[in-house]
Structure formats: C-alpha cells, structure tokens
Amino acid sequence: xxxxxxxxxxxxxxxVGAGICGLATALALHxxxxxxxxxxxxxxxxxxxxxxxxxxxxxxxxxxxxxxxxLRGDSILIEGSKDIWLNSNRQRDAPLSVxxxxxIKRSNLIQGLAEDLPDGTVRCGCHIDSIxxxxxxxxPILHLADGRAIKAKVLIGxxxxxxxxxxxxxxxxxxxxxxSGVRGLTNYPNGHGLSPEMIRVYKDDMVFGxxxxxxxxxxxxLLLPGHPPNTMDFKDxxxxxxxxxxxxxxxxxxDIVRMVQECDTSYLFLTYLTYRTPWNMLxxxxxxxxxxxxxxxxxxxxxxxxQGSSVALEDGVVLGRCLASKIxxxxxxxxxxxxxxxxxxxxxxxxxxxxRMRLVGLSTQTYLTGLxxxxxxxxxxxxxxxxxxxxxxxxxxxxxxxxxxxxxx
Ligand SMILES: Cc1cc2nc3c(=O)[nH]c(=O)nc-3n(C[C@H](O)[C@H](O)[C@H](O)COP(=O)(O)OP(=O)(O)OC[C@H]3O[C@@H](n4cnc5c(N)ncnc54)[C@H](O)[C@@H]3O)c2cc1C
Numbered sequence: 001x002x003x004x005x006x007x008x009x010x011x012x013x014x015x016v017g018a019g020i021c022g023l024a025t026a027l028a029l030h031x032x033x034x035x036x037x038x039x040x041x042x043x044x045x046x047x048x049x050x051x052x053x054x055x056x057x058x059x060x061x062x063x064x065x066x067x068x069x070x071l072r073g074d075s076i077l078i079e080g081s082k083d084i085w086l087n088s089n090r091q092r093d094a095p096l097s098v099x100x101x102x103x104i105k106r107s108n109l110i111q112g113l114a115e116d117l118p119d120g121t122v123r124c125g126c127h128i129d130s131i132x133x134x135x136x137x138x139x140p141i142l143h144l145a146d147g148r149a150i151k152a153k154v155l156i157g158x159x160x161x162x163x164x165x166x167x168x169x170x171x172x173x174x175x176x177x178x179x180s181g182v183r184g185l186t187n188y189p190n191g192h193g194l195s196p197e198m199i200r201v202y203k204d205d206m207v208f209g210x211x212x213x214x215x216x217x218x219x220x221x222l223l224l225p226g227h228p229p230n231t232m233d234f235k236d237x238x239x240x241x242x243x244x245x246x247x248x249x250x251x252x253x254x255d256i257v258r259m260v261q262e263c264d265t266s267y268l269f270l271t272y273l274t275y276r277t278p279w280n281m282l283x284x285x286x287x288x289x290x291x292x293x294x295x296x297x298x299x300x301x302x303x304x305x306x307q308g309s310s311v312a313l314e315d316g317v318v319l320g321r322c323l324a325s326k327i328x329x330x331x332x333x334x335x336x337x338x339x340x341x342x343x344x345x346x347x348x349x350x351x352x353x354x355x356r357m358r359l360v361g362l363s364t365q366t367y368l369t370g371l372x373x374x375x376x377x378x379x380x381x382x383x384x385x386x387x388x389x390x391x392x393x394x395x396x397x398x399x400x401x402x403x404x405x406x407x408x409x
Contacts, residue, residue, distance in 0.1 A: 028320020
C-alpha cells in the first residue's frame with residue numbers, strides 16, 4: 001500500500017513500547033499462540049532504570065506468564081516493612097504485601113520477559129511520531145520518526161507516561177504532583193548487612209525509602225518537594241546525586257546520606273511525578289475501534305504504593321487473555337475484516353471492563369496516599385485519613401489480587 005510517497009507496511013497486531021507492559025502483553029499473546037510486533041523507540045531494549053518492588057499480585061502475574069522462577073534469581077524475599085517519622089521520633093511496623101515481595105532490577109525484568117518472546121517480536125529503533133486513521137479501512141497508521149509508516153489491524157499503546165497512543169485516543173492529559181522522585185541503587189561489594197526489610201523514613205516534606213535487592217545491592221528512592229529548576233539537566237547524574245545529598249544532609253541519619261553519596265550514578269533516575277486522576281479512570285473510554293492502551297499509558301498513578309510495574313504486568317495478562325478469547329488463530333486476521341474489527345473491539349471492551357474498578361481503586365488509594373505527603377491544612381489531612389480508613393482500612397488489600405492466567409479455559 002502507498003500513502004503519499006511512503007510505502008506502508010501492514011501488520012496484524014502492533015504493540016507500541018517494549019517496557020514492562022508491552023513485553024508482558026506480547027508474552028501473554030504468545031502463550032496463546034498469537035503473534036505480535038512490539039515497536040520500541042530506543043535502539044536496543046531499554047534496560048535502563050533502577051528497580052521495582054514487586055508485590056504478590058505482580059509475582060502472580062509473572063507466575064502466570066511463566067517467568068517468575070527465573071526472575072527470582074538472587075533477589076531477597078522482603079520480610080517486613082517499617083515507617084519512621086524523624087520529626088516526631090516515631091516508628092511503626094507497616095503492613096507488607098500479603099505473600100511474596102521482592103525487589104528486582106528493571107534490566108532483569110525487561111530481559112526476563114523479552115527472552116521468552118519469539119525472535120523478531122521486538123523491533124527497536126521504531127519511534128512512533130504520530131498516528132492517523134486510514135480513511136478507507138479506519139485502521140490506525142503509525143508514522144515513524146524515520147519516515148516509515150505501518151498500518152496495524154490491532155494497536156495497543158504500552159508507550160508509557162507520554163503515550164502517543166493515549167493522545168490518539170484523546171485521553172485527558174496527565175496531572176503533575178508537586179513532587180519529584182529520584183530512584184537510585186547503591187552497591188556494597190562486601191555486602192550491605194541490612195535486614196530484609198523495606199524502610200520508609202519521613203522528614204519534613206521529604207520521604208526516603210530503601211529495600212535490599214540482593215546481598216550486595218540496595219534500591220532506594222527519595223521524594224522531594226517541588227520540581228527542580230527547568231534549567232537542570234535531568235540526565236546529568238552527578239548533578240542529581242549532589243542535589244539529593246544537599247537535600248538530605250543533616251536531616252536524615254548518616255547511613256542514609258552515605259547510601260546516597262556512594263550510589264552508582266549510572267542508575268540514578270530523576271522524574272516528575274505524574275498521574276491520571278481516579279475520576280478520569282472511572283469515565284475514560286480507553287478504546288476506539290481496534291486501538292487501546294495499557295500500563296502507564298492508561299493509568300500512570302505515582303509511586304506512593306509502588307504498584308506501577310505489578311499493575312502493568314496484570315494489564316498485559318488480562319489483555320492477552322481477552323484478545324485470545326476472540327482471536328483463536330493468527331489466520332483469523334486474514335478473514336472477514338469487519339468481523340475481526342468487531343471481535344477485537346469486544347475483546348478490548350472486556351479488557352477495559354475487567355480492569356476499570358481495579359484501577360479506580362488503586363489510583364484512588366495512590367492519590368490519597370500522595371495527598372497525605374503534601375503540605376495541606378490539618379483538617380484536610382484529617383479528612384483524607386478518614387477516607388483512607390473507610391475505603392482502604394486493609395492498606396495492602398490490593399496485593400491479594402490475582403489477575404488469572406493469560407489463557408482462557
Ligand atoms: C527507561 C525507564 C526506566 C524506568 N525505571 C524505573 C525504576 O527504576 N523504578 C520504577 O519503579 N519505575 C521505573 N520506570 C517506570 C516503570 O517502568 C513504569 O512505571 C511501569 O513499569 C509501567 O510500565 P510501562 O510498560 O507501562 O511503561 P514504561 O516502562 O515506561 O515503558 C514504555 C516503553 O515505551 C517506549 N516508548 C515510549 N514512547 C514511544 C514511542 N513514541 N514510540 C516507540 N516506543 C515508545 C519507551 O521507550 C519504553 O520502553 C522506568 C521507565 C522507563 C521508560
């Protein structure tokens with residue numbers, strides 16, 4: 001097919017973004033015998049980033065995808081969680097995910113998912129610039145930054161917070177929390193000697209958290225008030241390290257300051273925190289024709305519950321299952337095009353239906369938790385605490401969730 005001057009490649013099922021959700025979705029489809037092509041903008045698999053705390057709902061999804069055992073590797077089972085408030089000199093044992101919690105490096109998760117996919121599934125160096133609708137077939141046509149064009153019968157946007165597919169679906173823009181987040185990793189060649197616990201330390205309007213990954217590596221994060229100046233280069237990792245140290249020196253205990261000072265700067269990652277509002281999650285349509293979104297593209301929600309990656313894995317499994325319940329065979333894509341469009345539309349609606357209330361609950365709990373960390377008048381905070389007690393008295397209830405297997409039985 002020819003559009004203007006560009007030759008258009010035609011593909012059956014395209015996923016944009018080889019992050020956690022894109023790879024999990026491709027794997028869930030593969031476990032059902034359905035081929036997909038994952039288009040990733042970076043030149044190689046994007047294994048940068050630091051690490052994730054994966055709670056039991058995430059491990060269940062990884063189990064269903066058949067990759068959990070190899071991913072556990074040498075990562076430590078987290079056995080406890082503690083909150084410490086330095087201003088009021090208080091601490092408490094915090095509830096931990098029901099079941100298994102481990103912290104794993106992002107590179108391991110990305111590679112572990114990708115290596116179970118058939119060769120040729122992931123195509124790197126494919127930056128999607130824009131998406132238009134083919135006036136004849138109503139299929140989306142993806143325009144790549146290098147001038148190529150791809151027409152997709154089915155399109156799934158797993159392209160993260162800044163999703164071009166979400167823009168195509170005209171989802172409401174994300175909001176920005178008045179906070180920034182830094183993630184880091186510190187390596188202790190002779191062992192860190194820390195207990196297998198997740199610890200969050202609160203001081204003024206900052207939060208520091210840490211969790212051991214294995215015997216030598218510790219993942220940590222720092223939530224800072226406000227945003228760094230526009231002139232700051234987020235990619236200058238030495239500058240990010242200095243900024244963190246300046247914020248916490250003299251305020252947090254020395255072992256924490258040393259952990260940040262001695263971090264491996266190649267892992268440092270500074271971001272603004274953005275989210276889709278819970279009320280958007282309740283009303284957005286999330287599907288148009290044979291196009292939908294999943295993962296952060298659908299429901300970015302801030303890091304306060306540490307659920308971003310686990311929920312992205314769940315999305316992949318559920319979307320794979322819903323599509324497989326309507327597309328039984330790759331040959332279905334070559335059949336009657338109206339029928340395949342209808343079936344895919346139904347599958348995507350089933351996916352959105354199954355996920356909606358789960359995502360509304362999680363984004364509400366994350367939003368309220370984030371609000372509690374903001375500087376707000378006392379009565380407002382008391383009201384938020386009341387809402388949390390009413391709706392989320394079991395604060396780790398969300399970790400009991402089982403997304404089920406990718407196959408329909
Ligand atoms: C490089 C990176 C590092 C991260 N590190 C951490 C971390 O250490 N800890 C943590 O908790 N969270 C981290 N995150 C966020 C975390 O991965 C997500 O919040 C969560 O896992 C949901 O995953 P996702 O697949 O929806 O989105 P993401 O993991 O963000 O993946 C989106 C993918 O889409 C690709 N993409 C985006 N736009 C386009 C486009 N136009 N064309 C083609 N491809 C596109 C991106 O390159 C990326 O590979 C990181 C994200 C990225 C991209």
